[in-house]
Amino acid sequence: MTEVLLVASTWPQFGVLTTSVRKFNELGARVRLAGTFPMDAEGIPEQLAEVALAEAAHQLPRNLKHRSQALRRRASKSPAGLRVWMQSHRDSWLRSHARNADVLVALDQGAVYTVWRLAEYNRAAAAQFGLAPALRAVEALKEQGGSTGGRGSVLPPLHAVTRDVKRSVDNLPAQIIRAATPRPVMRSGVGAKLWRTALAAPGVPIRVRAATSRYVAEGMRWAGRSSGAALALTDAAAKIPDPKLKADLYDEAMMQEVGKGISPRNMAKAVAARLAHADAEFAKGRTKEAAEALNRALFLDFHRVLHIDQLSSPLAKDAEGFVAPLHRSKAFQALSRPRGRKVPAAPAPTDRPLRLLITTSANDNFLHLVKEHFGDHPGVELRYLDLAANKHLKRISWAAPRMLQDRLADGQSDYQEEVERLMRPHLDWADTVFLEWAAGPASMLTTIDPGDTRIVVRLHSYEAFTRWPHMTDFSRVDDLVFIAPHVRDLTTSLVPMLRGEQAPRMPVIDNAMDLSGFDRPKLAEARYNLGLIGISQVAKDPKWALDVLERVRKHDDRYRLILVGDDMNPKTSRATREYLAEFEELLAPLEESGAVVRLGPTDDVPSKLVEIGTILSSSVREGCHVGVMEGAASGAVPVVRDWPFYAGKPNSARTLYPEGWVVGSPQEAAERILKVTATEESWRAAGDLAKEHALTVWDWPVVQKHFEKLFLQNG
């Protein structure tokens, strides 16, 4: 009998496994399966039974929970394959069956190292990666009688012992420090302080200081002290003169906190250190290294935990002040130098239709009407290019380090050549390019001179909170279209090129929306239903809406809140996960009592709005809140929070919407709702006014004229 031992670190593909086990059995082999994946998870025991492995499957330790903390800390820094081995190697079932196996098989990448190590104990067995090769090995064995004959030794071969001993010695300093920074010590304020004092001690060699600070930070993190870990690293960084190492430590410190969803206290230092590193490399002419450092500085400065996943952002408080350090950096100055274009954009042709290329990277949510309209327009020949649908274009569209290197090397890079090669045919064809979203593709496209093709880019809102406008050469853009004035204000305050001589035209055009389908009769009960459409991001701040709901329910418990749309994805970031957890906790009793109804995602918003009498915008920031505009078009009464990111500025929710829609607080919102919905007549009258405004200002027949003017009359 041939003995086959399969090892898996993730759930195997059971369909394929079933077929293979049958084939192994037909060849006279007995199959066993050892796995670190959870074998008792839902459906797995049944599947193992189907594969005919129920009796022959063995659960290996699924983690290192019961092992020493020093080992677990080492494991967390080890490759996945080594972790699987660390979990499994003391398992007596595995060792025993591995010694007796004729064929050892790794079913996935993570199991390869374990099989490699087991094969050291059983020198006679075949060791294969994959089921098909394992079947071939069994076939070959069958021809020789079915078994390897010899059985493995209890002891590993000498060379393996020597290697392991050497490795233990090599790991000694790490082990010592890990042993000296265990959880109880690091959890205590005294222990943590002691280590931080040691890190700041004078005369410690640079490398030792850096390495020690990393182990101490690791210990603190394991003890649940994220901020302590960050402090340990920043203390050491402050004493280190080498720009790269200093920047690395500040960076690691910042990421300790960012990883926990916390706005880091030392972000400014981390960015400054990385910019100093970039400038030092740039001064030496090392553009690749400078680009990598600058890329990292921008990554840290515009980290989504700071700007997207929080209820506020440093940009909301002082946008110009926030980006000032960037503008002081020599490397950044080289990046943001306008290069212009050799010839201006040619006017739209008069003797033939305009060749219009509409392009985006996957997200065409706001393009449907524009595409449809100009696809069928006698004056336009339309082409559509999805940059994400082509792997070459996708690769160049988001290649931030390569873009930066190109700018720092003054256009002398293979990136520029690649963009030229892939985008020039499109630019040659088009009279006008309309690029949706001012993100990576805008930086990519402006890497090259567009010739006489007119470039129109649309910036919605989120892009202003990212690095991309800072990496876009707006001197090569003819029109930067915004969807709201307050977003234009923020963006121009951030990007000096948009305030200079070579700035593009910056029209504001409302989003293309077909609102006619929203005008449906509302049920009388809708008067007491508040609605919130879209709750998938922290910035939507649905907790604000719950606050408003509670206030109106104090007066009349017929009020309900209807939530429409996908929930937040907790995997987005820790900050999102934490917000979602708090929101769910508040929501649970309200949902149970029927005060809140969650409808989930829908393709048919108009029919949901039939039941909604008041449409809320609870967001901390918006470009233009599409849900509110649709709600207004349906005849729901809009109640819009004065989006805190923009409140008090020359342009804000108050200037975007008619007077009376916008409120400064949940209390003010509640008062407006109670007042407007006091009678059915007053509620319907207010709804009709909102509807009239929406349809005369934002509906597609109105907005399409602005797009026609933009494309066909050169703005």
Next chain:
Amino acid sequence: MSSSPPSGPPAEGKRPHVIYLAIGFPPAAKSSTYRMRETANQFVKVGWDVTVVNIARESWELDSGIDLSLLEQVDPRVDIVELPLTREDLETDIRLYSEDRALNPNGWVAKLRRRQTKTFPEPNFGEWRSDLEQAVLKIHREKPADLLLASCVPYVNLAAAWKLWEEEQVPYAVDFRDGWSIDVIDGVEAFARDSEEGRWEKKVLDQAVSLWVVNDPIAEHYRARYPEFADRVHVVRNGYDADSSPGRVHKPDRESGLVFGYLGTVNFSIPHLETVLNAWRAAREKEPLLANARFELRGHIGNGAHRGANRHAEVLKEAEADGVFFGGPAAKAEVASIYASWDAMVLILIGGRYVTSGKVYEYMATGLPIVSAHAVEHDASNVLRGHPLWTGAVGIDEEGLTESFIKAAYMAVETTDEEHAEAMAHADQFTREALMSVAVKNLVEELAK
């Protein structure tokens, strides 16, 4: 480079000799194998001695597999040299792994690929350069060659062609099949002219006697890229082997269920496969004629450690309840009988206007209805245009494909013998033998100029 003139056509009376770099020659079971086999046979037919250079058959077992029946149709006068080269990235014997590789198999292979491109700018194959160069020099010294024909992939063959030209002035031709500087899947240039690949391509093509490619769009690309070379670019379509055709009028059996078939390497993406399977499921639910129908897929799936056991295999296994059956690779000798047991073909192809694929010719020759599951703008559409039993290309669209399956089902049961014969006749112009005999004859004539 030596200043002596090229060796030119052979002296009268002597049998000329071609060294044919055909990595993928039988018994390798690759899609290009048939083209290579026919090319070699045609050279023998026009009076040439042929030495084929391939890699060892054990190496193909790790790759796309082997099919010994393919050797039966190779002219016995063809000499085959098998070099002991393997693709290191596909190794599955863990005992041959270093500890670094065992710890991080994917990372190790990524590093390997970077290293391989240092010798020649082609991952997986670059390091074969020296062995291939030495092999062709050795063959030439033992039996002087009058021509070298390099079939690519792998492109590292070009380095060997160049070496023999540089050192011994043996003229060469290139069969690019799908081209190098064009990415046929995405329809864009694959690399810049001044990249290492670009410099290699230009250098080699500048001196080549002839360049073969499989369709007009690829030929147009090369003619536009190298105008000075335009008249040496020739379209040599893949065609089909007459012995793969079932060669009979088909009689579907509605009682036991219609059988739809796909034969070829499973190389399309998972979403592509899922769209086809979803459409199949929907068509079975919607159309009573398909309620008991089956969909059989045959061919190679995955390679290396994932051979026969990748995600595609799992998706197909999960679709068994919908009458889907994956039967694994088919030997060339079985192909005609497999086609004979099917009632309609499902043509699942990747890419667009630059891709033709050899499958389309073979499918046409079956005379069976063809469901096209590929982009609308695809060279296969050009080939199929005018085929009476083609459902048309609707793109990779679930609803459109559902209707195509239904349409094909009706075509299968309603088509008369005459219509089937007409459909088979549509393929006549594309027999591989006819196409390759012209191509080889033209190449020999070009060499004599």
